[in-house]
Amino acid sequence: MTANTDFEVIIIGGSYAGLSAALALGRSLRKVLVIDSEKPCNIQTPHSHNFLTQDGQTPAAISTLAKKQVKKYGTVAFFQGIATRGIKMGEGFEITTDKQKKFTARKLIFATGIKDVLPPIKGFAECWGISAIHCPYCHGYEFKGKPTGILANGERGFHLASLVHNLTNNVTLLTNGKADFTKEQIAKLNRHKIEIIEKVLTEVEHEMGKINQVVFDDGTKKGLDALYAALPFVQHSEIPDSLGCELTEQGYIKVSAMQETNIEGVFACGDNTNMMRSVANAVYSGNLTGAVVNGKLTVEKF
Known part of the structure; x- marks a missing residue:
């Protein structure tokens, strides 16, 4: 839990993409809040594969180590909860959680993933x-x-x-x-x-x-x-849509090569932006997003 309510960046989603973005921003001394439900979509998956140095490790072990490493950077804070509402306010954004806590930031990063629509088949x-x-x-x-x-x-x-x-x-x-x-x-x-x-x-x-x-x-x-x-899916968070973020024909959040959405100040990374649904891709896109957002903040303040 954090006592602060105003940040430079709010990252919604604290799995691989969100933590990777937080790491890049924390190393640049940015004031960051990570809002995470701590209910990952891969909770039943016994092992993660095809990620160099972590092949065969459990998803939980990778996340636990990642979070431990990110927490070393004192400007990154964490809030356990679900972001339920987001609105544009002047030059920034306000995020409300399921615990009725409100936070503000200049930039938003959605690392919220997607939710599989499971078929009604017994077992x-x-x-x-x-x-x-x-x-x-x-x-x-x-x-x-x-x-x-x-x-x-x-x-x-x-x-x-x-x-x-x-x-x-x-x-x-x-x-x-x-x-x-x-x-x-x-x-x-x-x-x-x-x-x-x-x-x-x-x-x-x-x-x-x-x-x-x-x-x-x-x-x-x-x-x-x-x-x-091959299952259909929906976006795990409805906030990007409520803010006006465009989706692709397949239902992913539409982003530029720099992970920018069509809404100024809003970025997205990880499974919610493309079909390459892997830990390695999530870490990569999160790292890129963190660097891009830091660059944007630097240009605005320097």
Whole structure:
């Protein structure tokens, strides 16, 4: 908890992107507040991969170490809570939290991530992040050679199938209804012996989040060790939209190469801005955002 209410920068979201931005700003002696709910979207994920020096580490361990390192910089403060409202005020912004605390700052950084919209399939939520997974780069190696399903259709399903087939020859496409592939795509899938099942998926049978098999609406079952799912998502925070930040066609916050939104003084980084959903990308984009925001503040005050 912090007694101060006025800062140079408020960072909403204290996971990898937010902490990376805070580190860059803290090292430049900027007065920064990080508002974090401490409820990361990867809370069920057992291990993080594809991040140099941290491969195989738990997400919580990476975050704990990162926060410990950021806290060494005395100008960075933390507030545990959820930012619920943001308004433009003169040359800055006011943020209200779920605890009715209000904070002001000249610049805002949204590192709030996205929220997956899980399908209403029994057992799916319990497996999400463990054996029901979203990314071959993050999770694929651990399921190499294993019976693997892909819950997706059309172009997205075909793309995932091509990536996953490089990791295992035992791939099944679960289209959850009528398949939507071109003749050329079907020919390629057949050539690689990738089965297409058009039945509706009703249940994921598992033990402590580890899939045993999936069940279809006709009662038949398919044994799987892993299930990739291309899920829809929404922005985790509604504040960027309320401030007028533009979104891309895919639903990400639209930013420039310097992580700037279309609203002056508002920046975004991490999973909420692009589909590269990895710890490494979040850390990179947060670091860049922190440097850019520091540069903006320097120009304004120097």
